[in-house]
Each structure stands twice: as C-alpha cells, then as structure tokens.
Amino acid sequence: MRTEIAPAVEVRTPFYQSLSIQVTVAILLGVALGRFAPQTAIAMKPLGDGFIKLIAMVITVVIFCTVVTGIAGMQDMKKVGRVGGKALLYFEIVSTLALFIGLVAGNLVHPGRGLNVNPATLDVKAVAEYAGAAKAQNTTQFLLHIIPNTMVDAFARGDILQVVFISVLLGIALAMMRGRAEPLIRLLEVLTGAIFTIVNLFMRLAPIGAFGAMAFTVGRYGVTSLGPLLKLIVTFYLTCAFFVFIILGAVSWLAGFNILRFLRYIKEEILLVLGTSSSESALPSLMEKLENLGCSKALVGLVVPTGYTFNTDGSSLYITMAALFVAQATNTHLTFAQQLSLFAVAILTSKGASGVQGAGFVALVGTLIVVPAIPVAGMALILGIDRFLSTFRALVNMIGNGVGTIVVASWENEIEGSVLTHALATRENRTIDRQIMDQQIAEGEERERI
Template structure:
C-alpha cells in the first residue's frame, strides 16, 4: 500500500483539461447561463429542468446507503464505545461555537451595510410567503426530535431522511460493535458495500456537467437576470458576509489546525462547482465524504461529523437568517432593538436545526425566526422571495465549506488526522479529483 502511495505521489497522472471534472462542470454552468439568458423559453422547458433535477435525484438516491455504510463501518471498527460519544460531543460543541460566529457576522454586516435602508419594495407573492410561514409554524422543537425517530427503518431509507438514517446507523453500528469477533463478516460486508456504492457515485459524477447545465439554464430562464439586479445590494451584502466567514473565520480555524483554507477550497473545487450548479449542498455530500477520508480524516469521524453537520452546522443558513431578518426590518421601517437582535441569535440557532432536511429550509427557517422576533415582519418575506433562489447558492456553498472544515478540525481534535496525507492532497501531489485511483492508493 505504501509503495502504491509513493508511486502516486512521485508521478501524478496529468489529465487533459477537458477531462477534469471541475472544468466540465464550469463549462456546463456557463453554457446553462447563456441558454437561460438568450433562450428563456427553451431553458424553462420541462426536459431542461429535468437535467438538473435528475442529477440531484441520482445523488440523493445514494446518500442514505452511503451514510449507513460509513457510519456503521466507522462505529463497528471502534473498540471503545465511549469514543463515539466523545466524537459526537466534540462535533456538537464545534458546531454551536462556529454557528454563533456565522450568526454574529450576519448581524454585524447587516447593521454596517444596512442594505434594506430606504428600500421601496412591493409586497407581492403574499400567498407563497404564507405557505412558507405555515411550514415554519409546524417545525416545533418537540416535532423535530420526534421526527428523528422513523416510523419504519425501510421508510427512513425510502424517504431519504438523513437524521432518521443516521439514528438507525448509529444504533446498528453499536450492535455490530457489541458482536465482537462474531460481527467480523458483517463488518466486511458493510465495508465492501461502501466501496460498491462509492463506485456508483463515481459513475453518477460523470453526469455532473449535464446536471449543472440544466439547473443553471432553468434558473436563469425562469427568474431572469433582472431578479438579481432588483435586489443587488442584499445579494452582494450576503456574499460579502459569507466570504468573511469562509476566509476569515474558517481561515483562522484552518490555520490553527495546520492547513490553508485556500488549498482546502481548491481541493474540494469539484464539489463547490457542483453545488453552485445545482443549488443543493446534498448533491456533493457523498463525494465530499470520500474526499475527506482521502484527505486523512478517520472513517469514524467522517461518518459521524459530516452527516450530523448537514443538520446541525448550517453556517450559510445562519448568516442568511440574521442578515435577511435585518434587511426585512430595515425595508419595512422597523428599528430592531439590541434585545431583539440578541433574540434573533438565539431563535436562529434553534430554527436552523428545526427545518433541516425540509425543501426550502433556508426560507422556512427565516419565516420561523421572523415570527418569533416580530410577527409583523413575516409579510416582508415577499421582498426576498424572488431572489431566494440566487441566495440559496451561496447558502449551500458556505454550508459545504463549513462542514468540510469541521470534519478536519474534529479529526485533528480527536488525534486521528493523517497529516502526511493532508499535506500530500492539499499540495496536489496526488490528484484529488481521481476517485477511482484513490480506491487503490488509500
């Protein structure tokens, strides 16, 4: 194994530029944007939309089995049950601390830039807003925790409920671990199944450029470039706040652990471009987990931290909620007191968990937050409804970056980060986009 790795390090295979995945995805995004702009009628055709939706469905198809295999394998290979709890506690502590930074950045940028001041927006789309608000009301804390428990195990996998699959996977992993030597064959079966599912993912990823093309063409064709220009101030402010979080907060955290945030982003650029094209961070979940393992993070940490982070570490959503709440208040002429802004922090920390896994989660959590801070602000959601699609891209990108860094940090915290692999991958001594080679070299 070491000889294979040494060979891969000394002589990385150079791919032609047109065969590199991120280049193909980037081309798909650009072509999709052009088609949506020049031929909106064609771009909004059901078959064009199906290209993006179909790719996301293909990815979602394998998320549940990947989480199951990764979590079960990670726990089953651990001899000490206390270690699983220790990793979980460390991950949750990290999530809450970093999420607080994200919320604070949203508030600070919103107060300094004041993108909603003097805004004369219309209160259209009231019916659509009412629908989101109704969904938000249903997301109570008790319902959220009860929803984690599936009615049936098969139903959890069939519906693709990440938290439900995660709960069963943890219980099953502990059960296999308790079998000791008797569970050896079962552990081997789970490990081999994981390799097979990752093989399916490598095939699906070849369709990523087509999916990105379809999703981007439909988005631009349906909403138009004018939707971006109407509220360019809010969008620019949101991207600025997200950039500050990624490059400053996550950058400092990464430096403390011993790696560069810029090299890390370059390492996961394929996943970032897939998220950009599809507006869904879930579309990159399986390949992100694969890459983090190859980066030197232990299988047990990857299996526990990444799926949990997709529900409890939504940094981009946190920034969006505080910033959008301030924007709506400013646009409607409400001056929020310091106490109300602190309430936003507390409420948003809870509501960002309560709507995990729900379609339109960012907008639903915004409705829940506004309803608690001041019910009079809820109708103001109509102002940002038209551009939410464009802001969801940044939310998903920030969420992906936050969860990737979190996994590396918890691995280092747990003392299970292979720093030689980390340096080799980030310095591109081994091709990070070659998933098939990675199976044989790691």
C-alpha cells in the same frame, strides 16, 4: 522470492476530462442559454432536478454503510461518543458565530434601507406554503424528531439525521457482537464500495445537471430581476466570502492547514454546488475526499451528515441578515432587545428546518413567525431572488462541514497538521488513478502468494 510492488502511478488527465473544467463550461453554457433563450433554458430544469434526485437516491445508503462499518470497526466505543460531543460543540460555536456575523453585517450595511415597502401590498400567499413547513418547534420536539417512526421510514423519507441515528445504533451493536458480526460487516463493506462506484458513475453526469440547473435559474428569474435587491445579494455574497476566508480560514490555520489549499482540493464539489444550488449533491464525494485526507471512515460518517443539520453556517448567515433586510425594507424598527430575541430564536430555527426543501428560506420564515415584530409578508420580497441566495448558502454549508470534519479529526489526533498540508499540496492539482493503484496492489499481493 519477494517481488516489490510497483509504486502508485499518478496520472495527469487531459484538461477536457477534468470534472471541474467540465462543470465550469456547463455552468457558463447554462448562463448563456438562460440569457439569450430563456424559454428553452427553463425547459432544461429536469436535467438539474434529475441529477440531484440521483444523488439524493443514494445519500442515505452512503451514510448508513459508512457509519455502520466505521463504528463497527472501532476498538474504542468511547470514541463514538467523544467524537459526537466534540462535533456538536464545534457546530454550535461556529453556527452561532455565523448568526452573529449575519446580524452585524445587516446592521452595518442596511441592505433594505430605502425600499419603503408597505407589507399590506405584498402577496402573502406566496409565502404561505413555506410558513406551513416552518411550524415552530421546541427543543423537545426537535429531539423527538430524531427518532424515526420505523427504521424503513427514515430511509423512505431521506431524513439524514434519522438515518445517522439508526446507523450509530447498528454500528455499536455490531461492534459489541465482535466476531459474530464479521460476515455482515464484510457484506456492508462490499456494499459501500458498490455504492461509491455508483456515485462515481453519477458524477460523470454532473456537468449535465449543473447546465440544466443554471440554465433554469437564469432563464426563469433573469439577471434583471436582481436589480432592486442587488444590495442584499452583494452584501450576502461578501459576508459569505468573509466567513469562509477569515473565520473558517482562522479555524483552519489553528487546525494546521491552509483554507485556500482545502478549497482547491474540493474545487469539483464547489463547482457542483454552485451549479445545482444544493449542498447535498456534493455530500458523497466530499465524504470520500475527506477519508482520502486521513480522516477515519467512522468520523467522516458521523460528522459530515450530522453537520448538514447542526452546522448550516451559510443558512445561519442568511437568516439573521435576511430578517434584518425585511425589517429595514418595511420600515420596521427593531430595538436591541428585539434583535437579541431574533438571534436567540434563530439558534433553534436554523436547525429545525433541515431536511426540508429550501431549508434556509423555511428556517427564516419560521424565525419571523416567532418574532412577530417583523412582518412575515415581507418574505415575498426575497422569494424571487432566493435561488441566487441559496447557491451561496449551500456552498458555505458544504465548505463549513468539510472544515469542521478536519478540525474534529485533528482533535482526535487522526491527522497531523504537516501531514495534512502535504496531502493537500500533492492532491490539489492532479488526479490519482485509483483503479490502477488498486490493480497494482492486487497484482503485487498475487505475486506474493505465488
């Protein structure tokens, strides 16, 4: 006799068990500690660093397992190239638009006007270490960098783009082997489940990591340090908001979903990035949520990690705006031709520094090295507040990659606008107990066998 499987149970957890509530409270406590006990707050830095290291430890394995199993399970190998091509096209268009918007905002607001800083009086040594990491590279060097020295080296260095390259190759190889590869594919699927279980365990520590990172930031730099450069910070924050709600909002509307509902859906990831100033801290859980919306595992595995290199919208906004700020603050007049040159150089440098600590700042230094009209020493002006700017850089990068993944999935007809809207509407304010749901399915299957 056939036994019906019980429907999935939706469990509304108490508000104090909500990750978003916990992270919000942790951020507020971190700000308070940094404001009233700065020395103690600075000592909290290892909490934030430790949490980010925990997530970074598993990122490459998450990407590897997701991409390999996703591609290996594809019936149409042409789809891999098609998805990659569409993603790169989208990334280039949107990130270039972000560079342009940053340039326009800098010209309209003039955030550096009136500072009248003499570059000779600035501490060049403070920027020297970033200049070393920002060595100018041409397109050929950038493409060759995608190929790792060895397969192990890519994982040891944590280079996301190199790991994606290896994963795509292995995924295609397993797909071509068909039945012979089934045991290895099943093993990788089990490993994927285990890794995501580890990630979920780590996410329980997110409030502690957010508290430590925010406490250190406020305690080390203090809100008073924002005063002289407040105009730049406010301009950048407002430009980021314009880009997310207007530009990405329009892109989302064209793809058939509402940007506000999507932001509510990833509210935990948004708070995590705000607390840690790192977009990578939210990468594993973002990938999982995008799969839950209906995007295929292979597409998510290809688009999201690649976007962390090629679709850095927040960093693109920052590079052109901050470059103009330095020029204006040091009374360096830029002609229209020089600004076009700055824009053209930034298209490459915004990609070239990915994977480097403080990538946005490094990319900006690399841009100014190639455009000698703007004094690189002027970057010392921004160094002290870069932590506050990097928070919104990382946030826009993460949101932009989430939107981009859904757009590419809609181009591939994996998800349909009305279905996506319903999924966002039903998941934005409640948590589905996936363990109970999986247990019910397993019990139902067992009763079927009996």
